[in-house]
Amino acid sequence: MALIEIFRRQGDFLFRYRSYFPIILVIAGISYYIYLHSIGAYSYNPFYFLICFAVSLIGLVIRIVTIGYTPKNTSGRNTKSQVADTVNTSGMYSIVRHPLYLGNFFMWLGLALLTKSVWFIVFFLLVYWLYYERIMYAEEFFLRDKFGTVYLNWANSVPSFIPRRFRWHSPGLHFSFRNVVKRETIGLFKLTLLFFVFQYLHEYLVNDLNFTIELSFWGQFWFISFVSSGVLYLVIRTLRKKTRLFDVDGR
Numbered sequence: 001m002a003l004i005e006i007f008r009r010q011g012d013f014l015f016r017y018r019s020y021f022p023i024i025l026v027i028a029g030i031s032y033y034i035y036l037h038s039i040g041a042y043s044y045n046p047f048y049f050l051i052c053f054a055v056s057l058i059g060l061v062i063r064i065v066t067i068g069y070t071p072k073n074t075s076g077r078n079t080k081s082q083v084a085d086t087v088n089t090s091g092m093y094s095i096v097r098h099p100l101y102l103g104n105f106f107m108w109l110g111l112a113l114l115t116k117s118v119w120f121i122v123f124f125l126l127v128y129w130l131y132y133e134r135i136m137y138a139e140e141f142f143l144r145d146k147f148g149t150v151y152l153n154w155a156n157s158v159p160s161f162i163p164r165r166f167r168w169h170s171p172g173l174h175f176s177f178r179n180v181v182k183r184e185t186i187g188l189f190k191l192t193l194l195f196f197v198f199q200y201l202h203e204y205l206v207n208d209l210n211f212t213i214e215l216s217f218w219g220q221f222w223f224i225s226f227v228s229s230g231v232l233y234l235v236i237r238t239l240r241k242k243t244r245l246f247d248v249d250g251r
Helices: 003-016 018-038 046-069 099-113 118-147 149-155 177-205 217-242
Strands: none
Touching: 003 018, 003 118, 018 099, 018 118, 018 177, 046 099, 046 177, 046 217, 099 118, 099 177, 118 149, 177 217
């Protein structure tokens, strides 16, 4: 089988199961985080946690800006097959061809940085690159076949992942706050949950594996953040299923 076909098949497979990649990353990160604590090699700093969270928020902001301007049947969470009614060439797509994956990168980089381990961060970078390179290849293969020269002309002028210039082409659509709230609140919830998990694990491990520990100020901070974002997500999820409040024509 030709190498391009192998890459495409691998990319299609990884695309369908791309929601499982964060699970693998989280398990690896938590395991290594526990290991570093067990050998006394971890130096905790609550302000470093905030810096890591800021890195993750950069990724969430990139996703928000992308989703806020994209039309229906593009930039979706579909997993069974590739879907695209048009080629997105404006907004974040005028800066990079895969802005959602760029956003995901920063979101998960913030978590990888929590380990304070150069080796784990390098491991994350390599795995992320190999994993999403195949997915991006499969997506671009699909778009080239469907849209031909329209896609190729855009792809030739816009980098795939690392921005080289910031020439923002204004989208023809208005920014949809409702679409962002509907689709990206879960991202904020997952981030605050995971940062709380890392914070709690630190306090649990340094207090002789005591589940009944009283949370520190920062433990309470991350717990309140996690609960607040969780309640917000559940409310929005309920409204989305029971009402048409977050429905936007063409989004």
